[in-house]
Amino acid sequence: MAKARKRPTLTREGLLNEALSMIDRDGADALSMRRLAARFGVTPMALYRHVGGKRDLLHAVAGMVVDRIAYPIEGGDWRSSVAGCFQALRATCLRHPGVVPLIEQADALPASIFRPMEIVLAALRDAGLGEQDAVRAYFLLTTFTIGQVSYQTRGWATGVDAAEAARHGRLDADAFPNAARAAPRQEWDFDASFAFGLSVILSGLAGRIG
Amino acid sequence: MAKARKRPTLTREGLLNEALSMIDRDGADALSMRRLAARFGVTPMALYRHVGGKRDLLHAVAGMVVDRIAYPIEGGDWRSSVAGCFQALRATCLRHPGVVPLIEQADALPASIFRPMEIVLAALRDAGLGEQDAVRAYFLLTTFTIGQVSYQTRGWATGVDAAEAARHGRLDADAFPNAARAAPRQEWDFDASFAFGLSVILSGLAGRIG
DNA sequence: ACCTGAACACCGTTCAAGT
DNA sequence: ACCTGAACACCGTTCAAGT
Numbered sequence: 001m002a003k004a005r006k007r008p009t010l011t012r013e014g015l016l017n018e019a020l021s022m023i024d025r026d027g028a029d030a031l032s033m034r035r036l037a038a039r040f041g042v043t044p045m046a047l048y049r050h051v052g053g054k055r056d057l058l059h060a061v062a063g064m065v066v067d068r069i070a071y072p073i074e075g076g077d078w079r080s081s082v083a084g085c086f087q088a089l090r091a092t093c094l095r096h097p098g099v100v101p102l103i104e105q106a107d108a109l110p111a112s113i114f115r116p117m118e119i120v121l122a123a124l125r126d127a128g129l130g131e132q133d134a135v136r137a138y139f140l141l142t143t144f145t146i147g148q149v150s151y152q153t154r155g156w157a158t159g160v161d162a163a164e165a166a167r168h169g170r171l172d173a174d175a176f177p178n179a180a181r182a183a184p185r186q187e188w189d190f191d192a193s194f195a196f197g198l199s200v201i202l203s204g205l206a207g208r209i210g
Numbered sequence: 211m212a213k214a215r216k217r218p219t220l221t222r223e224g225l226l227n228e229a230l231s232m233i234d235r236d237g238a239d240a241l242s243m244r245r246l247a248a249r250f251g252v253t254p255m256a257l258y259r260h261v262g263g264k265r266d267l268l269h270a271v272a273g274m275v276v277d278r279i280a281y282p283i284e285g286g287d288w289r290s291s292v293a294g295c296f297q298a299l300r301a302t303c304l305r306h307p308g309v310v311p312l313i314e315q316a317d318a319l320p321a322s323i324f325r326p327m328e329i330v331l332a333a334l335r336d337a338g339l340g341e342q343d344a345v346r347a348y349f350l351l352t353t354f355t356i357g358q359v360s361y362q363t364r365g366w367a368t369g370v371d372a373a374e375a376a377r378h379g380r381l382d383a384d385a386f387p388n389a390a391r392a393a394p395r396q397e398w399d400f401d402a403s404f405a406f407g408l409s410v411i412l413s414g415l416a417g418r419i420g
Numbered sequence: 421a422c423c424t425g426a427a428c429a430c431c432g433t434t435c436a437a438g439t
Numbered sequence: 440a441c442c443t444g445a446a447c448a449c450c451g452t453t454c455a456a457g458t
Contacts, residue, residue, distance in 0.1 A: 009422090010422085010423085034449085034451085043423065043424050043425075045423075046422075049422060049423075053451075104361075111380055111382060113370055114381060114389045117389045118385075118389045125388065133406065137406075140403075142370070143407075144350065146357055147354060148349070151314075151349075151352075160323055162324060165324070170321055171321060171324060176328045178327075178328050179327045181341075182345050193346045193350075196346040197350035200347070200350060201414055203413075204409075204415075207410075242430085242432080243431080244430085244432085252443095253444075254433085255434090255444085259440080260441095263433075264433090
């Protein structure tokens with residue numbers, strides 16, 4: 001029985017913030033219009049004065065988070081501006097794990113979602129890569145980064161976790177010798193893994209330039 | 211008013227197949243226990259004799275698709291076995307777009323999900339890469355592949371689609387000159403983009419080996 | 421302008437009952 | 440063993456009404 005807060009007025013901003021904190025705390029599934037309304041001690045329908053509907057609410061929350069990403073000021077070589085950009089993207093995504101699927105599914109996001117694209121295109125063009133390849137590189141970096149975050153935030157996707165599977169006997173050492181041997185080795189370091197992937201991609205791109 | 215089919219008996223396999231074809235046809239959101247039951251002319255509760263619940267159903271469907279992936283027989287250099295493996299993964303995912311999120315979210319999947327891991331680890335170990343880096347490379351390739359497919363199957367994530375945004379005036383050419391210029395250039399070729407990304411990753415990995 | 425109340429058309433799932 | 444029927448506790452959303 002969650003205590004209803006008394007609020008002077010309902011505002012769109014207040015709704016979005018409360019929705020975000022509910023998602024951060026309990027996951028996106030735990031957010032419903034009715035529960036959100038209850039947090040403000042208000043009828044579900046009261047929300048619809050401020051919020052088009054649930055889709056609109058979710059998109060707006062995703063947009064808030066996207067706008068919150070602090071990309072580092074540019075400068076330096078192309079490698080470090082590209083790296084800094086996706087490190088920033090990753091960092092805020094990790095701070096709001098429940099929002100990542102919402103970003104992936106949003107029909108419309110604020111224009112700031114194109115900051116990474118802009119940075120990558122500018123950096124790679126200056127480095128001498130063709131435009132089409134630059135866009136593909138941006139796509140590559142985005143799917144990689146968001147993918148890494150998605151898997152990390154739901155615990156290295158439980159279904160695909162080899163260590164988990166090994167512990168539960170689902171990973172047969174005869175059929176999958178390498179996987180079975182590598183899996184339980186050590187705790188998985190997502191930061192190091194991301195750094196590795198990023199650096200592999202960047203040196204792969206460097207090969208297309210030099 | 212969908213016509214109910216008469217079936218001699220309800221089987222788990224029949225349920226899974228029908229569920230998969232509903233997901234393929236109308237997306238995962240269109241699948242509900244009640245609608246699935248209706249397809250068989252049966253009460254919703256009849257399904258529970260064969261199917262733990264909705265989570266179980268969804269995991270089982272994801273598992274079916276995972277088991278269906280036909281990885282090429284190994285042989286040749288490490289680049290082509292790794293490439294072939296993720297091309298196969300991508301191909302079946304594209305054939306069942308609605309299932310991709312289910313695979314990402316499944317708590318448990320058949321052991322065959324570890325085939326790509328096994329292939330990558332074996333190939334990269336033979337090529338001389340360290341075990342830890344090999345696992346990271348596998349993670350990199352997986353997130354990249356699934357990410358590319360996810361974005362493709364929902365139409366290059368509508369919210370992140372620069373061409374869409376440009377068409378709707380959401381992409382300011384002053385603030386995002388490179389993005390605005392690159393966006394509407396041509397139709398996006400997902401196959402070529404995937405091939406590009408894969409090749410960048412592979413040459414990045416080659417740099418760690420040679 | 422802003423919120424309420426009742427209602428509608430859905431969900432997944434439990435539980436007891438039929439055959 | 441397999442399916443039904445009624446019920447429960449939820450959803451998002453509409454529509455008319457209150458203040």
